[in-house]
Amino acid sequence: MRLAWRMAAIYASILVVVALLLLVGAPAVAERAMVDALGPVLLRQARSVVALLDVQAFPGWPATYLADLAAVRLSRLYVDGEVLVVDPAGEIRWNSATLVGDLRGWQLAPEVIRGIRAPGYGVREVLANEPAVVAVAPIPTPGGHGTLGTVVVFRPLRELAGVRRQIGTWVALGAGVAVAVALAAGWAAGYRMVRRLAAIQEAAAALAAGNLSRRLEVSGRDEIAGLAAGFNHMAERIEALVEELRRSQTLRRSMLATISHELRTPVTVIRGLGEALRDGLVEAGPGAARHAGQIVAEAERLGRLIDDLFQLAQIETGQLDLRFGRFAAGPWLEERATALETLVRERGAHWAARIDPSLGGVWLEADPHRLAQVLGNLVDNAARHAGPGGHVTLTAAAVAGGVRVEVADDGPGIDPADLPRVFEPFYRGREAARSRGAGLGLSIVRALVEAHGGRVGVASAPGRGARFWFFLPRTAGPGTAGVAAAGPAE
Known part of the structure; x- marks a missing residue:
């Protein structure tokens, strides 16, 4: 049964490799999916914050008033992440302080905003080199010819770590179950294959031992079934050839016995009649003539037999001259x-x-x-x-x-x-x-x-x-x- 275990090990090894790839790739794929799902939400919220600021209602306000305006308009704001109101110089004028402390006066790295292209969200390091899902929306001037600043809404990726761990756990459990099932299925398939191959091996041994009637059961349409069918065809052919050989040997022995008998009869008659004539046992006259006639008849019979044998040999060897x-x-x-x-x-x-x-x-x-x-x-x-x-x-x-x-x-x-x-x-x-x-x-x-x-x-x-x-x-x-x-x- 070594083949069965070998097949089971092969199946399990393949699944282990697949499981390792899933353990590495599935969390990353899941994270990308969550970013793609969370990004549009944060972007909509960033745009909502811009709308709530309503800077169009206060033309001529300098950017320095963004903090006061945000404090008034956004005091009861609830979003799925941290909100930053940043002036054109990159200084944080206001933040929601829901996930982090007061960040007013901090300088936001320029690449956080500039690095985000359409659709307006992505993954960037906002604070303390910590990756986060970031969405940005510009705050237009009252005239619409520039920007007073930018609204940044972000959510740290560490909050998604639990989801990553859960996905990894499920992948690991699924891989373990799959490996166990693969071991069982591989062993079962290998065991069935081994049994069928063993049956072919036993039948071949029986055929070699002289059991020409041994046949295999053909089930299915796979390669082993084809091998079994081929074995049966070969066994039938060998049995037919051996039977033909036995018949040929029997016929040869019969032919030798018949030829010996057919030759012995006229030879015996000719010898007996010739000895009678030689020894003077038959008087000259009608008796001698009758004996001579019998000798001629038996000689003719012997000649016909020899001619028939020669002709049959010529036909069977393809040497007979046919004049078409x-x-x-x-x-x-x-x-x-x-x-x-x-x-x-x-x-x-x-x-x-x-x-x-x-x-x-x-x-x-x-x-x-x-x-x-x-x-x-x-x-x-x-x-x-x-x-x-x-x-x-x-x-x-x-x-x-x-x-x-x-x-x-x-x-x-x-x-x-x-x-x-x-x-x-x-x-x-x-x-x-x-x-x-x-x-x-x-x-x-x-x-x-x-x-x-x-x-x-x-x-x-x-x-x-x-x-x-x-x-x-x-x-x-x-x-x-x-x-x-x-x-x-x-």
Whole structure:
């Protein structure tokens, strides 16, 4: 929890600095505010004193009579400060003696009056170098062409010291409360942050220990919430990659076992038949010819397996030589349908082909030899599963952005658990596992179609046959504008 206390200390330190600044500055600001509030009051009172003197009623009076006039007119005057009546020479002729003693005859420093500009009040040292709020108002002559003197009203600032102390006390108390609150709030915020960071640390340790399912609760929208969300995304990605790696390892082991089995079977047959011929166990004639035919058949099967493995490796490493050309989809599909009909009928199944006539105007940019291999693998797979008396149907139609080709059979169908893996290499499913074949045909189909920028798919249910389809994007034909490719309609 050191981070929580550290944050609390930071908050408190900031507030202490602010409080010190307030302790220094607040009284000065308050004093300035009080001066600005008291100054106009004293100025109005100074002007009222000038009006009470009413020197205009005594024209020709010399300035020496100011003291007598003030004594008569201002004897019952009440103001918020000390009143001085000063002659032009700066001598105090009369004072109210409310705050100080009798000042008559004292000389007032010239800068007290001259230093005050508009609005007519300010802070000056009047007596004994003591600052005071001072307001001045001139006493005009009866003719208005000069001044008989000046009325000075002032109030010492020491009387405001109590207010300054009170303000300082309140600031100190407020600062103390604020520091305490800051300590509590800082510790609470730091504690919550520490708990959230500790949760991330624990989750990271769990992830490092192999618990890939560990996730964090994301609350709020701050940086730590973003960090938690990023951790969850990273954990999901790592879990997916590890799962993919495990599947790849499982698939690799399965592939090695399947390849070993698929290679062992024809090799064993070839070796057994060859040894029988070598050892003279088979008499010359029909028996020997039959054995030789079986050897050739197994060798051909072995050759096809090796060719499929080599082709799949070329596709996955990007080394397969694809010779693209531009051709119309309709005529090409019609030609392939005629050639594939023979294959299906040799298997004893019924054949039907439905080629959309509009495909004559749809052009493909593809390798016709590799596409023929794709179509041949799908039809061969459908004929094997349809069996004698079954039905195999080839359907091709123009869809948005390209061509969709479908090969359907009415065989036993595919178990739902096998559907996600039918295009994996060497995966043959529950029904197909009983038939001969390495399980490479559909994986080659998917790889070739994707190499052409297309997609493959399958739909099936047990007892309802299977429908394999692939989509190829169209291209611009001779003398036509290019058509943007779109995804297949499934």
